[in-house]
Amino acid sequence: MSEILRQQLEKITPLTDKEFDYILSHFTIKKLKKHQFLIQEGDIVHNDHFVIKGLLKAYYVNQDGKEHIMQFGMEDWWITDYQAYFNESKATLNIDCIEATEVLCLSLHNREKLCADMHKIEHFFRKKSSSGYVALQRRILSLLNSNAKERYEQLLQQYPKLFQRVPKTLIASYLGVSRETLSRFSS
Template identity: 50%
Template sequence: MVNSKEILKEHISKLISLTEEQLDYVFEHFHLMSVKKGQRLISEGDLVHYEYFVLEGCLKSFYMNDNMKMFILQFGMPGWWVTDFDALYNKTKASINVDCITDASVLAISNDDREKICSEIHEIEHFFRWRTNKGYVAAQKRLLSFMNNDAKFRYEELLAMYPQLYNLVPKHLIASYLGVTRETLSRLQQ
């Protein structure tokens, strides 16, 4: 089993400086979850109370349209945060799903607990604001790549940025993330 406390502390300490006591206090607001491959953390229509910090394994957030076509919004690898942020922050029902591609360990923090520690420790508020901004920038870059680049470029870009994905994630999910068919992905890999 991973040392969840040390992984979270290291993750936070890359950006901000906290005392050991503050880091311990922050960690107390998270709870460790072991989740199995295929297990769903969020289903469309759920009320969303938690965001998840991935310790090990791989998750995906995705949307299923009316024709049951899957659109991958995000993969959640170790060190990444995953949830339906719209539903979490706006207290609405989930419009996306989050499940496990592999067995995984995550730390869950509720919206209320995150807000509590942010109000008590200014540096943690800075950390979460930075993390949210970083996620927004990544989503914007991905959207611009979809608008400006062909599938071959997007495939090569994904491979260069996250080579470990290809060992963790089934090819049909990578194809879904890239917005192509499995057959097209096979041609792109040649």
């Protein structure tokens, strides 16, 4: 179960067994059922979550009750409400399970401790943060510059496995289009 975390860490930095055991000792495991919330708007966010198994969605509900999906999270991905996590404040996002899910939870305190204790882990999180900033910028630019069909094709090319696991209504919400519009692209 923890091998998936080790594989991700070692894509960036090699680890000894002792180093990995020390890192793993700073995580806790959480199992959730389909449709169960990992984080609800208004919760204090204590953890970042590494997905071992399952599929989640992070979303915001506007004043009109419309759901806007910000991110999906599947195996080998990290997910949380980062604004609330880093500011140790209340969540503005909801994160719930599309499938039964298992995550490894890392508190901000333990993350900071690991980074202070191990340069390798500080390097890992810096690289992951940089990749996250790039992905966020790409997503914003795509929303600003691409039409719905182009966004659909980009998502399909980037994450083909997502389309096999996520209902079309959720893909439509992520792309900011109606279910009907999405159906025209995928037919």
